[in-house]
Amino acid sequence: MMRGTGLVNRLAMLIAAVGAAMFPLAPLHAEDGYDLWLRHAPLSAVDAQAARPYLGRGVQLLGEMSPTVKLALDELGQAGERMTGLEPSPHPALVLARADRLESGGYPSDPRLAGAPPGSYSIRAVRSGRILITAHDDLGLLYGAFALIRHIGVTGTVAGVEAFSAPAMPLRMLNHWDNPDGHVERGYAGRSIFDWWHLPEKLDPRMIDYARANASVGINAVVVNNVNARGFMLEPRYIAKLKRLADTWRPYGIRVFMSARFSAPRDIGGLPTADPLDAAVAAWWRAKADEIYASIPDFGGFLVKANSEGQPGPQDYGRSHADGANMLAAALGTRGTVIWRAFVYKAEDDTDRTMQAYAEFAPLDRQFADNVILQIKNGPLDFQPREPFHPLFGAMPKTKVMLEAQITREYLGQATGMAYLAPLWKEVLAADTGRGGTVAQIVAPVGMAGVANTGSDRNWTGTHFDAANWYAFGRLAWNPALTSDQIAREWTAQTFTRAAAPREAIVQMMLGSRETVVKYTSPLGLAHLMGTGHHYGPAPWVCDLERPDWNPCYYHRADAQGIGFDRTTTGSNALAQYAPAVANQWADPATANPRYLLWFHHLPWTHRMASGRTLWDELVTTYDQGVLETEARAQGWAALAPHIDPERHAAVATDLAIQRTEARWWRNASLSFWQSLHSLPLPAGAAPIPERLEAYQARTFPEAPGQ
Numbered sequence: 001m002m003r004g005t006g007l008v009n010r011l012a013m014l015i016a017a018v019g020a021a022m023f024p025l026a027p028l029h030a031e032d033g034y035d036l037w038l039r040h041a042p043l044s045a046v047d048a049q050a051a052r053p054y055l056g057r058g059v060q061l062l063g064e065m066s067p068t069v070k071l072a073l074d075e076l077g078q079a080g081e082r083m084t085g086l087e088p089s090p091h092p093a094l095v096l097a098r099a100d101r102l103e104s105g106g107y108p109s110d111p112r113l114a115g116a117p118p119g120s121y122s123i124r125a126v127r128s129g130r131i132l133i134t135a136h137d138d139l140g141l142l143y144g145a146f147a148l149i150r151h152i153g154v155t156g157t158v159a160g161v162e163a164f165s166a167p168a169m170p171l172r173m174l175n176h177w178d179n180p181d182g183h184v185e186r187g188y189a190g191r192s193i194f195d196w197w198h199l200p201e202k203l204d205p206r207m208i209d210y211a212r213a214n215a216s217v218g219i220n221a222v223v224v225n226n227v228n229a230r231g232f233m234l235e236p237r238y239i240a241k242l243k244r245l246a247d248t249w250r251p252y253g254i255r256v257f258m259s260a261r262f263s264a265p266r267d268i269g270g271l272p273t274a275d276p277l278d279a280a281v282a283a284w285w286r287a288k289a290d291e292i293y294a295s296i297p298d299f300g301g302f303l304v305k306a307n308s309e310g311q312p313g314p315q316d317y318g319r320s321h322a323d324g325a326n327m328l329a330a331a332l333g334t335r336g337t338v339i340w341r342a343f344v345y346k347a348e349d350d351t352d353r354t355m356q357a358y359a360e361f362a363p364l365d366r367q368f369a370d371n372v373i374l375q376i377k378n379g380p381l382d383f384q385p386r387e388p389f390h391p392l393f394g395a396m397p398k399t400k401v402m403l404e405a406q407i408t409r410e411y412l413g414q415a416t417g418m419a420y421l422a423p424l425w426k427e428v429l430a431a432d433t434g435r436g437g438t439v440a441q442i443v444a445p446v447g448m449a450g451v452a453n454t455g456s457d458r459n460w461t462g463t464h465f466d467a468a469n470w471y472a473f474g475r476l477a478w479n480p481a482l483t484s485d486q487i488a489r490e491w492t493a494q495t496f497t498r499a500a501a502p503r504e505a506i507v508q509m510m511l512g513s514r515e516t517v518v519k520y521t522s523p524l525g526l527a528h529l530m531g532t533g534h535h536y537g538p539a540p541w542v543c544d545l546e547r548p549d550w551n552p553c554y555y556h557r558a559d560a561q562g563i564g565f566d567r568t569t570t571g572s573n574a575l576a577q578y579a580p581a582v583a584n585q586w587a588d589p590a591t592a593n594p595r596y597l598l599w600f601h602h603l604p605w606t607h608r609m610a611s612g613r614t615l616w617d618e619l620v621t622t623y624d625q626g627v628l629e630t631e632a633r634a635q636g637w638a639a640l641a642p643h644i645d646p647e648r649h650a651a652v653a654t655d656l657a658i659q660r661t662e663a664r665w666w667r668n669a670s671l672s673f674w675q676s677l678h679s680l681p682l683p684a685g686a687a688p689i690p691e692r693l694e695a696y697q698a699r700t701f702p703e704a705p706g707q
């Protein structure tokens, strides 16, 4: 028998605690998840009375009414109705005040607001039990209102609500990989939420609820279409559609951006070329930008995937990425920003794929215009369950760089089971680049983008728990110093329950869930082992794709003797792209963190691990822990039935059951393949592999979503 992991033991204790906890007082009615973390569950009668003066429609306003202020008041009103169930208080005690109007109300100013970035707010307790929300701008008042609602939603009371909060990063952005036909690339929650067909005449009410959800966590920018972009989305009819969205989202503080196809001047402009140094091409983009700004004065700018995975780009004309980006930046001028993606690698280039982006971009530092941002994925490969941070962070000090994270779980189980991603993002944000700070410090002056996981599913994200990833992304972009714990606790209290025992049980389940996926899909630094095309399920055996670096075998390099990618001096030397202090940490397999072991090292199956086990036995043990943890999570969730409404409880139970099956499948298929290479036995006590390798290899999923 496997011994339980620390996590499994913790979950077992929590199950016992939850079982012993009191049953909830209020009856639980079915919920479908549409309201996300903004469901505003009723407070206890006592708490409702106490909170009543601070919520509801009777808020005192010091400042002009504006569309954004009206939203703040509406949100407080709605939260009051739903949380207290009472009529607004006859003695409201909440004041919303623009900083320049404080004096007129006789309130002291808040020095912390001086020089604070847009959207900052302060919440203070002032005379006679009043709570005062102050900000320089209306958006700060809206964010402050959401913060107050969140605080009451999480804790049940206004006590302790005082806060000063300023966004750590100016750009807190979602990137939608949504196509105009409604299909979402790497989307696992149904079709696109953007109804391009019916826009601009018809506005789906979801567009408002979407903006509310974003604003409630501080997200302030949205790229509405896939980076694999269609040229026609820059045609006038699409600009009209985009304008409708921009107008709808403006009061929520959300700016719209578009992915632009670099070849648009040829595709839709009738020009013979898209060469960035061609005057007619530059003029075409300039006119296009003018046309967009005439409709959308606060249009954010263009996101561009160029010369990557078959997309057109400046290199088609022998020009550099900087030439391409700067030409577009000139077209936008001071009005907007070009966000240029660093996700490039070439079929013709046989350099280690993880090294190509650095090789391409690092020499271009200093060459980008002021209104160009380079958007860099968290790791040098592609949103794997775990990667070391991207070596470009810190390597381009003269260039504006932002982080690109993936909220949709392309490589982490898609929309099944549970994988709470805050720990993944925190790992990257906290990584010390050895070149002027942590990743968080390096991107803070610019921002963070997350590839969205929203879709037409009623609960928005496919599984209920994937909404936590949307939430966590926004919260971390606002404040990367928040812990995964804190964010999980907030989200759970608002989404499921404020009751301490079940809430803590859920938080514990969430916290280890990404690590569980790492364990059963890509332990010890392995990566890119998934099925071809749809990226669903295990396929480490694949080795015959047209491009070598699309093959799992390219990444694991396993044979009869060993496994792993040698990225040290004896191999690709990708380590050299990191600051020496960082590279040194990973250079020696004896001391390297085991989580990156096979990312940087090719080792014999018999290599002795710190645990005393051989590498092979350690791999088996890790896969098995992953499987065990999915089982513990499913059991933990079952025990929560009395505390969760039946509809969502059943949905999550199904998700976790699917994940348990998938974990076994990953474990069995992977082990079976590794074993076929070296014929070593499974360690004593490990469960036998139920099927033959051929049976795992024969599974196909032509209908898998998101391709």
Ligand code: GCW
Binding pocket: 177, 185, 186, 227, 228, 305, 309, 343, 382, 383, 410
């Ligand atoms: O993660 C990979 C995905 C592609 C995606 C690409 C990218 C939008 O498999 O679907 O294309 O990365 O980030 O450009």
